[in-house]
Amino acid sequence: MKARAVLFALTILCCLVAATGVIANYLNLVSYSERDAQRNGENTVDLLQHELDAVFDGYYRQVAFQAVLPEIQSYLLGEHSDVTPLLNHVCTQSGASLCYILDKQGFFVAANDFQFKAQTLNQNFAFRPYFKEAVASGASVYPALGTSTHERGFYFSHRVLDTDGQFLGVVVNKYPLQPLERISWQHAGHVVLLDRNGIIFASNRPDWVFSSLLPLDPMQQAAIQQTGQYGTLPETPVKFKWLSDGVIQVASDEHFRAYQASVKYLPGWSLTYLDSTELSPLSSRRSLWLWLMTGFSLVVIGMVSFLYRQGSRQILLRQQAEAGLKRSETRLQQLSQVSTEAIIMHRGGQILDCNPVAEEMFGYKRRELINLPLLQLFKTEHQQDVEQYYNHDEPGFEAEAIRADGVLFPVEVSYQFTQIDGESVGMSCLRDISERKEYEHRVQYQAQFDALTNLPNRKLMRARLNRSIINAQSKGNLVILMFIDLDDFKKINDTLGHEVGDELLVMVARRLQDAVREDDTLARYGGDEFILLLENQDNLYNAEIVAQKILKMLAMAFQIQQRSFYISGSIGIAVSPGDGVDPDELLKKADTAMYRVKEQGRNGFSFYSPEMNDYVLGRLEVEQQLRGALEHNEFCMHYQPIYCLNRKKVIGAEALIRWNNPSLGLVSPEQFIPVAEQTGLILPIGEWIIREVCEQGVRWRHSLDEDYRIALNVSPRQFRDGQIVPVLLRIFEETGFDPSCLEIEITEGLLVRNDDSTAQTLSQLKSLGISLSMDDFGTGYSSLSYLKQFPFDVIKIDRTFVRDLADDPGDQQLVTAALAMAKGMGLKVIAEGVENQFQMDFLASAGCDALQGYYLGRPVTAEEFQEKIIPPAEFRKMLEV
Numbered sequence: 001m002k003a004r005a006v007l008f009a010l011t012i013l014c015c016l017v018a019a020t021g022v023i024a025n026y027l028n029l030v031s032y033s034e035r036d037a038q039r040n041g042e043n044t045v046d047l048l049q050h051e052l053d054a055v056f057d058g059y060y061r062q063v064a065f066q067a068v069l070p071e072i073q074s075y076l077l078g079e080h081s082d083v084t085p086l087l088n089h090v091c092t093q094s095g096a097s098l099c100y101i102l103d104k105q106g107f108f109v110a111a112n113d114f115q116f117k118a119q120t121l122n123q124n125f126a127f128r129p130y131f132k133e134a135v136a137s138g139a140s141v142y143p144a145l146g147t148s149t150h151e152r153g154f155y156f157s158h159r160v161l162d163t164d165g166q167f168l169g170v171v172v173n174k175y176p177l178q179p180l181e182r183i184s185w186q187h188a189g190h191v192v193l194l195d196r197n198g199i200i201f202a203s204n205r206p207d208w209v210f211s212s213l214l215p216l217d218p219m220q221q222a223a224i225q226q227t228g229q230y231g232t233l234p235e236t237p238v239k240f241k242w243l244s245d246g247v248i249q250v251a252s253d254e255h256f257r258a259y260q261a262s263v264k265y266l267p268g269w270s271l272t273y274l275d276s277t278e279l280s281p282l283s284s285r286r287s288l289w290l291w292l293m294t295g296f297s298l299v300v301i302g303m304v305s306f307l308y309r310q311g312s313r314q315i316l317l318r319q320q321a322e323a324g325l326k327r328s329e330t331r332l333q334q335l336s337q338v339s340t341e342a343i344i345m346h347r348g349g350q351i352l353d354c355n356p357v358a359e360e361m362f363g364y365k366r367r368e369l370i371n372l373p374l375l376q377l378f379k380t381e382h383q384q385d386v387e388q389y390y391n392h393d394e395p396g397f398e399a400e401a402i403r404a405d406g407v408l409f410p411v412e413v414s415y416q417f418t419q420i421d422g423e424s425v426g427m428s429c430l431r432d433i434s435e436r437k438e439y440e441h442r443v444q445y446q447a448q449f450d451a452l453t454n455l456p457n458r459k460l461m462r463a464r465l466n467r468s469i470i471n472a473q474s475k476g477n478l479v480i481l482m483f484i485d486l487d488d489f490k491k492i493n494d495t496l497g498h499e500v501g502d503e504l505l506v507m508v509a510r511r512l513q514d515a516v517r518e519d520d521t522l523a524r525y526g527g528d529e530f531i532l533l534l535e536n537q538d539n540l541y542n543a544e545i546v547a548q549k550i551l552k553m554l555a556m557a558f559q560i561q562q563r564s565f566y567i568s569g570s571i572g573i574a575v576s577p578g579d580g581v582d583p584d585e586l587l588k589k590a591d592t593a594m595y596r597v598k599e600q601g602r603n604g605f606s607f608y609s610p611e612m613n614d615y616v617l618g619r620l621e622v623e624q625q626l627r628g629a630l631e632h633n634e635f636c637m638h639y640q641p642i643y644c645l646n647r648k649k650v651i652g653a654e655a656l657i658r659w660n661n662p663s664l665g666l667v668s669p670e671q672f673i674p675v676a677e678q679t680g681l682i683l684p685i686g687e688w689i690i691r692e693v694c695e696q697g698v699r700w701r702h703s704l705d706e707d708y709r710i711a712l713n714v715s716p717r718q719f720r721d722g723q724i725v726p727v728l729l730r731i732f733e734e735t736g737f738d739p740s741c742l743e744i745e746i747t748e749g750l751l752v753r754n755d756d757s758t759a760q761t762l763s764q765l766k767s768l769g770i771s772l773s774m775d776d777f778g779t780g781y782s783s784l785s786y787l788k789q790f791p792f793d794v795i796k797i798d799r800t801f802v803r804d805l806a807d808d809p810g811d812q813q814l815v816t817a818a819l820a821m822a823k824g825m826g827l828k829v830i831a832e833g834v835e836n837q838f839q840m841d842f843l844a845s846a847g848c849d850a851l852q853g854y855y856l857g858r859p860v861t862a863e864e865f866q867e868k869i870i871p872p873a874e875f876r877k878m879l880e881v
């Protein structure tokens with residue numbers, strides 16, 4: 001009995017031990033399976049979080065980059081005319097669906113999309129959270145439903161500051177939801193982006209959007225509606241029911257386990273992965289098994305048979321657990337397969353695995369990459385930095401990567417370490433940013449170089465000038481700044497078109513570049529202005545040599561479209577430290593010197609001198625006073641007599657304008673006519689002159705000879721304006737003046753352009769019966785060829801040749817030759833500037849037709865003119881002396 005009882009007790013004990021062992025093993029299996037499913041869910045949400053953060057990182061960088069673009073800054077400063085093409089470009093580059101700019105008051109001022117721009121121009125967005133937050137903290141991300149597009153998106157905004165840190169406005173990029181959808185579509189479960197209230201902002205289940213995962217009371221709902229962030233919330237939202245253990249039930253047959261992760265750029269928001277993997281039957285029956293364990297302990301006999309049956313189920317359960325693990329691995333693999341970035345898994349610096357994008361990006365096969373040191377994928381010089389980034393948990397970095405074939409390319413790396421089987425495994429996402437870098441480089445280049453000539457632009461030149469002045473100060477050297485302006489370039493541009501103008505500028509830039517040394521900076525300052533910067537100079541001699549060389553290079557013919565063009569340049573030179581140590585001051589002085597060269601006849605160079613400033617100020621004063629001169633009746637016409645040598649009497653007069661200004665006094669036409677030309681004031685003044693002359697001509701009709709003529713100076717600008725013929729016709733009609741009594745004096749300046757419209761205007765004047773005379777004959781280069789081309793009647797020998805007739809045999813020869821040639825061509829010759837008897841005798845005996853000069857009469861008013869005319873008998877006597 002005793003032995004049986006012992007045996008029974010021993011049997012019971014053995015059964016209990018066996019039962020406990022089996023149950024313990026079973027429970028272990030249950031918790032192993034649960035842990036595995038959980039780890040899988042956590043890994044997936046980690047990876048999703050990591051990818052979303054990386055995408056947002058990229059967006060943030062894009063908008064931050066746009067905020068420092070010089071074009072956008074100058075647009076907000078009102079200095080840049082149109083940024084639509086630029087916004088269009090950045091929008092396409094960055095993957096945004098909309099890029100726009102708000103000024104500092106929040107008014108909408110520009111967008112990439114014309115339609116959007118037209119709809120929203122001048123609307124105020126200051127109340128929008130992304131504006132307010134960008135103003136307050138520099139940048140913001142705001143997920144919302146677009147009010148005009150009705151599309152959900154992420155609004156990334158960044159404030160724009162000028163170089164002094166002053167707030168100018170805000171750039172905003174709207175990014176569509178595709179990135180989120182792209183990273184979530186391949187999953188067995190669902191990915192949802194939840195706001196602070198639990199509202200689903202984005203999901204790969206469109207029917208869930210804007211429903212709330214958490215219960216929402218009506219007050220809360222009304223408050224959310226009022227913000228307008230999501231438009232109107234759905235009337236019948238999807239109902240989610242939270243069961244125990246983070247399990248959510250949607251409808252009766254859909255269960256998900258929720259795994260949540262935060263979103264770096266959206267504080268309080270969460271990225272939730274809803275795993276639809278069938279929830280473990282083991283887990284749901286755990287409590288039942290606890291009961292059984294107690295029951296088993298009590299009912300030993302039944303346990304034996306139960307354990308026998310369970311033995312076979314154990315195998316089944318293990319198989320289920322293994323399948324779960326496999327699914328988790330496959331899911332990770334799928335995720336990396338669909339990624340557009342290279343994903344590399346690594347442990348202890350060695351590559352464990354990678355996706356196909358990594359193979360393609362680095363030019364290795366997967367098997368070659370596995371076990372390769374991760375650092376080997378980076379440029380040798382960067383490897384140490386990359387190691388540091390990983391060691392210091394830098395969330396993301398940029399580095400130069402190297403392909404298997406040795407080609408280098410820039411990458412953006414983001415990574416995360418996860419515990420797998422107790423070991424730290426890194427997941428690195430690498431994105432090839434060559435395109436972005438190239439774009440950034442291009443934008444930077446465009447901000448510093450001129451698009452037409454590829455020379456440094458004004459901004460870069462200013463920076464170099466600044467630097468060279470500082471360098472020169474420390475070394476005691478000179479900085480020479482040359483301001484080069486092409487003479488009459490505007491004429492070429494206006495008459496032959498911008499295409500020829502542009503081609504000419506490119507050729508000039510190339511020629512100038514060839515003329516200077518590599519260390520010198522040649523920049524395009526704007527239009528037809530170039531700047532040359534000579535650094536580290538120890539004397540000014542070099543500047544003269546370079547200036548002369550440039551003038552010589554410019555003087556050589558330019559061949560464009562099978563035509564030869566001749567141009568010249570005017571160069572102003574300023575030297576630092578003598579002329580100042582401030583870049584703007586130096587530029588201004590070089591400009592003043594250049595301007596002086598222009599005034600003195602162009603095609604030359606000049607160093608700046610302080611007197612030039614006085615001159616410029618004087619000229620400014622002339623310009624200012626000239627603007628009111630007509631209105632204040634400050635002009636009058638003087639007439640200088642012209643005597644005919646054959647008929648030995650006055651045959652006409654040259655009309656010359658006089659200006660008497662209350663503050664400037666009498667101003668010479670040589671001083672104010674060029675100013676009137678440059679400012680365009682010559683047009684109203686010229687018309688006034690014509691009217692005065694015609695009215696005077698009519699008054700003289702009876703007192704002067706029948707065939708008298710009044711000579712009138714017409715400036716090139718009046719011709720170019722195209723109105724000279726209609727103006728003359730109108731005034732002839734209004735005054736009754738006979739056009740055959742008018743002689744128009746033209747200088748060579750007008751003919752240089754040699755275009756069809758000039759020739760046409762001259763023939764029109766001829767056909768009206770007006771005579772044409774070439775003024776200042778002999779001073780230009782091409783007078784003779786112009787005489788052949790245009791229908792002149794008279795040439796006027798310039799007074800500079802008459803002045804030295806007594807002493808200069810060269811001038812005597814020129815006058816004699818001009819007379820012979822004019823006779824040969826059937827032209828009349830008038831000599832100007834006759835100041836003495838010798839000149840009169842010489843010109844008379846050489847066969848001149850008419851004379852004009854102080855010796856015979858100064859320019860006087862119309863009234864004095866008649867009083868002072870030398871009577872024929874007296875004039876005859878003068879000739880016989």
Ligand SMILES: Nc1nc2c(ncn2[C@@H]2O[C@@H]3COP(=O)(O)O[C@H]4[C@@H](O)[C@H](n5cnc6c(=O)[nH]c(N)nc65)O[C@@H]4COP(=O)(O)O[C@H]3[C@H]2O)c(=O)[nH]1
Nearest residue numbers: 655656657669670673689713714715833834835853854859
């Ligand atoms: N030293 C010297 N000078 C003499 C002598 N005889 C005449 N002159 C001056 O020589 C200039 C002749 O005019 P220009 O060569 O057409 O040169 C003119 C002409 O180019 C321009 N100008 C004058 N009046 C007008 C005008 O009404 N319209 C336009 N467009 N230009 C004008 O201003 C220039 C200078 O005019 P003015 O000062 O009136 O100077 C006049 C005249 O006063 C002389 O014997 N000795």
